[in-house]
Amino acid sequence: MKLSEGVEWGLHILLTLAWLGDQEPVPAAKLAASHDLPAAYLNKHLQALSRAGLLTSQPGPRGGFTLARPPEQISLLDVAEAIDGSQGAFRCSEIRRRGMGESLPARCFEGPCAINAVMQSADAAWREVLARHSIADIRGTVDEHAPEAAGVARRLFDRDPGSASRSRSR
């Protein structure tokens, strides 16, 4: 069971955009350079984040990406599902109906498979934790432990480093 590396990349890119806290588009190449990521691969994930409505993509020579909504309204689950899809870790293939299951009356299969039911509960618990945490929450934790990070991000993208804290009221 493994999430794609694009989920990690996407989360860090959204955090970086949250630090900028404005609607000035950032080119994909600059976003890639900010975390030393391969631009072509990252671009595929940026497109997925746009399709999911988490980023706004602006075309043209001065185009780029901005957050499509406030970081308080982007959960870690939104990002994971935008990149990796919303299917759970367990895919029931109804094995219970095969082999010896063919001897059982149809009534036995009216409810969900008991194995699948527990697996779906586990997936729901996983999603619940990710749904409960937003990009703004992550920004808050990082600002606490690495107070310099927001300023470094803002300088890198030619924003006024001093106004980093004001960006939170966005």
Place this chain on the structure above:
Amino acid sequence: MKLSEGVEWGLHILLTLAWLGDQEPVPAAKLAASHDLPAAYLNKHLQALSRAGLLTSQPGPRGGFTLARPPEQISLLDVAEAIDGSQGAFRCSEIRRRGMGESLPARCFEGPCAINAVMQSADAAWREVLARHSIADIRGTVDEHAPEAAGVARRLFDRDPGSASRSRSR
């Protein structure tokens, strides 16, 4: 994010052995036939379940597999980890240290990455649900909704169908 199909196969095979409720070895080929699974692929997973101490493998012409411990003591997490390993869905590659992270003092990286911390919490919630449910729990649910299943399994493996309920006291 996806668990391998071997997890589903392994769970159904362990449930079947739980219905038999004895220590008479079942050949891999018969286990595969019981759910119409490809024997060669299933065998790989049976070996993994044996290595993890969930099955006991007995060699020889009358050999096969038995449960290595009572189904009450085999959790769904045990099975998932035996087949797919115990690594969580999210693998942090410390992206925070790359690119703009290189400008930050080492102190900023003393704690875990805030993104990784939430991801690990989500994985822990997933594991907690699977650890809380045993093969015996699954057997109990299926016996309730498909009371014929235990008897079908026992007949298929030449056990006395009438003693299916007694197998629970194992």
